Amino acid sequence: MATAIDVSRHLQCPICKNLFEDPVTMGCGHSFCQRCLHQHIRMSNQQCLLCQEPVYTRCSVNAALKAILQDFLHVQMADLSLYTGERGEIPCNICDENLPLRAVKSCLTCLLSYCERHLKSHQSLERHRGHKLVSPVERMDEKACRVHGRPLELYCKRDKRLMCTLCLKTGEDVVSLETERKEREAEQQNTIKGLESMTNQSENKLEDLQNNFKEYMAQIDREQREIKEVFAEVMDVVRRAEEDLLAPLEDGRRSLEKEEAEKTQQIKNKILKYREIIDQLNQNKNEQDDIYFLQSYPSVPAELKDDWTVSIDTELKFGSMKNINSSALVSIRTHLEKLFSFEVLIMDEETGNQSPELSQDGKKEEAK
Template sequence: MSAVRCLRSEDQFLCSICLDVFTDPVTTSCGHNFCKHCITQHWDTTDLCKCPLCKETFYRRPHLKINTLFSEMVAEFRQAQQKASSCSSDQQAAKPGEVPCDVCTGTKLKALKSCLVCLLSYCDSHLEPHLTMSRLKTHQLIHPVDNLEDRMCRKHDKPLELFCKTDQTCVCMLCSVLDHKRHKVVPLKQGYEGKKAELGKTENEIQQMIQKRRRKIEEMKESVKMSKDAADRQIAEGVQVFTALMESVERGLNQLIKEIEDKQKIREKQAEGFIKYLEQEVSELMKRSSEVKQLSRSEDHLHLRHSFSSLRAAPPTKNWTEVSVCPPAYEGTVVRAVTQLEETLRKDMKKLLKAELKRVQQYAVDVTLDPDTANPHLILSDDGKQVHCGDVRKKLPDNPERFSKYGCLLGKKSFSSYCFYFQVQVKGKTDWDLGVARESSNRKGNITLSPQNGFWTVWLRNGNEYKALAGPSVRLSLHSRPEKVGVFVDYEEGLVSFHDVDTAALIYSFTGCSFNDKLYPYFSPCNNDGGKNSAPLIICPVNQTV
């Protein structure tokens, strides 16, 4: 095998863990090779023995032996690599940033190794004695490094060969018997192995952190893609809806204009008939007037007497006293057109609300009531889906999570990202509160429900008074009394909306909210009011058939 060929196949002789040429190579049952020390250390820092390359799991830790054949191939590769280096070492002058040979005179060649015993760095030719002389073969060679003098004890000018565990510092032999004689001192290699093991553990932790962040990056990219797709769909739906609305408005306007113009044409046609008839009568009258004038100027007594009877009276005409062209009655025309348009818009709006409710129902979550947060007057069902207010205050531990004064409680599960939706049956109740609450909101003593205090809620009082507790509260005018209320939260968008599930009508929306904490579903069935409000709040499953 030629040196060039060996160099071209260098990757197959590199351990995938330390990224250096194999030392004591071993082969796993899955067929991959590693340095014995590298794979052993890797498995020491993991719960399961897995191949770092193919991730095959070994449920029993394999007993690894050095691959003799492959080890020989690695040795041949090392020799070929050294020969290849020697062939080109004459041209390898040390570049800026590279470690130069300490022995070279004149042009300093690039160092291949540094000796921790000699505290010198050597190029290929000057390294030869360390590879051939038995006395120098025992020296520890490492990748070339600068500042080898830093490896000498500044106080005793001796190599730093030991590690003081007490002071966590490298020391020389004299330090160990003088300044550190009562400290726990071990050979530097032992300390090195321990630190290397720690670094290996740190590296694994860093790799896990990298993987977590890469997964988070992928999640965010996927989230952005989903958001982009949703935005595109919303834009397309919006364009479609508003196009239809504009077409409807345009049709209504065209119909209004046509109706008014048709009425005007009828009046114009009627007036044209009257005018034509009047013009004919005017023409007859003018003709008779001319004849009367001529006769009155005549000197012919006989002709005057003969024609007098026929010209004395005016020609027959129509009595126009009661005839008129009344302007068309346009009153109410615009109002009727707008009313019709409003009805069309109301139908379209209802379709939109149904579509919106279906969209948010896709984020439905399973909500169960948390008894540890429930006020002692509240009574929960065994399945944690229903709650009503009792007349007796139970003796319960006053833990920090529990509402102490008002009949409130929260759901068990919290939410701090994305979207979620749940719906509650309020049928038969005259008073109730629903919404979400911040984890850090106050639960003891007097509580004011408002976003400033960490509550986003709507309530019903006296059977017909609906309010959004927006601080200050907003009175709500609902077309119908909801029997089932849906609550939707978009955490990132800062949105909390309430829906009448049966009619798909939007009850109220809190927008621009800043949560900055975990959110819990919030419930209050309110007091019994002598049995008038005894019906329970019931968390009901989502049925997307609206």
């Protein structure tokens, strides 16, 4: 019967430690991946990594070695998914470290991970029958006692820590990990129920708070609209009162302007007339001929005086203005009284309920 030989270690590149990819063989006989060898030559002296023999020529792909590699992959590694290589995969601790299979189980007693083949060997031994197997676990060393290196199998209730059998001292209250887990699971379930109950209560409070908040905001919006309407009416009353008060003043202004223009023109006419008489008198007084002086003497009024006084009627009838003012104040007071029934609601910080509000007649109502 032919004996199987593991040739995988001979098909690995000494540089990348993986199976050859486009293998090339140097003059010294050592083989490398073509890409790995080129990178090595660029970064260091042109010599073999293993024996330091100089490299004189550019190496070509070793066709024979590549064919052997392909046959190996087809026959020996038909199912590549059994081998580790992806990040996060846990390798078998028993396989060759250069090409380990992917672990399918971890033993919490042995603190080792096993592939399918080595797991069968592990389970075939009678002393391993009671070992606890779980899905592959990373960092198995964390599950061992740091002092004695043995599996952590016990839990100390007093110190609340995991320990191995060698850590156990007389009189310590210890239980198995399975027993402690059952107690913790029961406690965990009760904690979950309590938290779920508190979550439901909090959600109900949140819903009440949001509903009250919406009602509160709606109340604010409504009162804002009402207040704006009241002040719009007040401003309209003020505007109309302003127009009513300014109207007679504008009429008075126009009357005064007219009267001022008329009297100004009258005064100017009088001044022109007086200046003409003065000119005539000045001309006459220089006349040498007595007869002509008397014949050309201008006609002058017997008495020079103004027969009217210069005055402007500035009397305003404030009685009507007072009536307009009183009427406007009454109307404004009526509109402003609507504001007395407004009161902003305040939500309780803990319950989310609203404080009492005032009705339109000013009486308090109990919050609902």
